[in-house]
Amino acid sequence: MEIEQIEILDFLKRHSPFRELPADLLEQVACSIDIGYFKAGSEILRFNEPLHAFHLIRSGAVETFRRNGELYNRLSEGGFFAEQGLLRGGKVRFPASALEDTLIYLIPDRMFLQLFDESEFFADYVEVGYRERRKSSKAREQASADLLGATVSTLLGRVPISIGSHASVRQAAQLMSEQNVSALLILHHGDETAPDGTLAGIITDKDMRARLIAPGLDSEIPVTDIMSADPATIDHQRYIFEAMALMLRYNLHHLPVLMRGKTVGIIAISDIIRYESQNSLYVVSSIFRQQTVAELQSVVPDVHACFLRMVNEDANSQMIGSAMAAIGRSFKQRLLELAEAELGPAPVPYCFLALGSMARDEQLIFTDQDNALILDNRFDPALHGSYFEKLASFVCDGLAACGYTYCTGKVMATNPQWRQPLRVWQQYFKTWMEQATAERLLHSSIFFDIDGVWGQTQWAEQLQAQVSKQARHQPLFLASMARNALQRTPPLGFFKDFVMEQDGKQNNSLNIKRRGTAPFSDLIRIYALAVGSDANNSLNRLKDIIDAGVLPKGRGEDLRDAFEVIALTRIRHQAEVLRQGREPDNNVLPEQLSEFERKHLKEAFQVLSNAQSFLKFHFKA
Known part of the structure; x- marks a missing residue:
């Protein structure tokens, strides 16, 4: 043979x-x-x-x-x-x-x-x-709710196959063939930069085709020349849904798994597919196959189906929020690919930003778009302005076509104020923090939830590092942020009854976002800035806040549980409205909730109210 x-x-x-x-x-x-x-x-x-x-x-x-x-x-x-x-x-x-x-x-x-x-x-x-x-x-499929709660370790099979960083591509290919694997770990060997046996990179069948065979390179070159260096990894005790979110976010097909810093396996998309039918990975894969904005619109029913499936399977708010945010990022990324195909390559480098709920991994099915552009410092409006104006319009119009409505406050890349060189953005944040007033920050707090989704994403990380380093030392800034956060209060009256919205179309309803999840996010963001947390997600920020010990004992855990109650009420409401074939919104009718749900919702709002009182005292707002 x-x-x-x-x-x-x-x-x-x-x-x-x-x-x-x-x-x-x-x-x-x-x-x-x-x-x-x-x-x-x-x-x-x-x-x-x-x-x-x-x-x-x-x-x-x-x-x-x-x-x-x-x-x-x-x-x-x-x-x-x-x-x-x-x-x-x-x-x-x-x-x-x-x-x-x-x-x-x-x-x-x-x-x-x-x-x-x-x-x-x-x-x-x-x-x-x-x-x-x-x-x-x-x-x-019926048991997939349990599987969503399973850890990554349950997906691991065989011992991972690896080779030293000194090996050639030919040796790597021979080993992959002998072991029947489609991905190979590359471990440091004789490198001055890292200890032997630690993870240096990963190489896949696709890397062989795209980085060796297609360019016609010699197979005797070092495997380090074509590997993906410093790959994303996940700990074996993390949840499968977290691995899924990571693979979605960075469009990964293979993800190394660590135990106490040592690589113990690799999971692939196909491993997760075995656990999750009608999944968000499929939706993201479908998004990147579409060739026009009209074709992207055709994926929207799949997004709704994915959202409903997760709700039906009792996924928690963090699972749903991260999956929907990953899908939203994928729409942005594909639209940017299509925009560049139509307009040509960008004249200078740029970074497209997600802001707000997408940056926090808390996006749901009914949401507007909040985005911005960081441009290279060589940006010249006379030479490059027209290109980026067209790029921003293409993406924002495409997002609107796919169900992400235009931001009423015009916090979008189409607004020239939010389409600026990196040095201008650095000055924006410096001014917001060092010359803070409540009025100046009123419409700017959204920029403290920031995530780079395309291009020079390290610029977004630089801005985050700037904020993390400086914000905790600016008491006037934190007090001004707190003062604005206190403008949105939970809908509880003097006798702890619900206070209904009275704004015409939505009379006698609770706006569960404006009076619930939004003030929660505002409050958590301020404490996170105060303790120097570099997390974006509210629950991850809350963990940092609890670890920092700035809240009374037990108060952080109460906040976490109350946030989940309010977030899930909002999620289930949107799912029910979607099932009825109506446009999702954030307006919950208390009479449609069970007595049990109303009781727990009131208790959650009371936790928020108490936390706002402590916030006012803590930051002298």
Whole structure:
């Protein structure tokens, strides 16, 4: 057998129903296989077309569909499809597409039918077992709420395969082939910059194709020349949803897992796909496949479905907020790609910013857009102004088309005030902190929730570092921020009854954002600035605040629980409105809440009210 066929044989030996076959029959299968490669988003099988092979997934992820376009199944490494068509006339019954870059082993129809005739186990597994696995798949979907609470360690399988940073690309490729892996960890070896055995980078099949083969480089170059250096990592005790959010945010296909600083495994998108059907990873993948703004609009129903699924499965507010924020970032990133394709490359570097709830990973289904542009200090309005004006308009108009309404306060990159060189932004923040007044900060607090989503994102990090370093030493600034935060109070009357909105269209309702989650975010932000926290998310900020000991004992935990009650009330309200086919909003009608919900909501608002009183005292506001 040739080396490639030996590799195929080793793969078959690890997966049912092949590993149960006699050795001689298994070798026949390995020698008969052809290999197909399909790019992410490409069509693999089309309904009713002639079918000539049984499809076995070597790496990647595949979706199969019913003829009406409804999703039928989602498969990853070791999964197979097309057996139904081969057994019923040799025509495709379930169309298939590649969810990510995918390698497929194609077993000829004659070989498949021979296996079906000669191996009772193979026949039962494929024909009967498949139906049973579909049933268990649906059961897993019902249990996915539990899986959302599982830790990353539950996804780990084999020991990670690694190689030293001194190795060549050829050696790395040989090891990946021998071990049948699509990703390889690169560990420091003989480097002065880091201890031996620590993580230096990661290399994948995709890196081999894009960074070695496509440019025509010599395979004897150091593996460090084509690896992704200092990759994002996650601790084994973190939750699966956090790994998912990290992979969404940075469009990662592989994520190294650490235990006490040591790499103990790698998880891939396909690992998470096994746990999460109709997932936000799929939505993000779909966003990046769209070629026009109109096509991006067509993804909006999938976003709504993803939101409803997470609510139905009792995901907490942090899970939902981070997933929706990742989807929102993906819309921005794809729109910027399309804008640059239409307008040409940017004349000077820039960073596109997300502000507010998206930057905090607290975005929901009903939200406006808050964004800005940091431009390179070489920016010349006469030479470059027109380009960035068009870029901002393209993105903001595209976001509006996809359901992210224009900001009524015009905090958008289309506003020249928020489309400035880095030095101007640095001066903005310096002035806000050193020459603070409540009036000056009234419409600027949103800029203290900032996240770079495209381009020179390190500029956003520089601004965050500037704020983290300086804000805690500016008592007038903190007092002014606190004074503004106290303008939005919880909707409780003297006798602890709800105080309803009386603004015309939304009479006798509670604006759960304006009177609940927003003042909570404002309050937490101020304490976070005071303790020098560099976190963006409110709950992560609250952890830093609790650790700093600036609140009375137990008060931070009360704030955390109260925030969750109010946030989930808002989330469930938006989900219910969405189910009814109406436009989501933030206006909750108390009479539509149960007595239990009303009681806990009042208690949560009371915690907020008490916290605002302490805020006023603490910062002398």
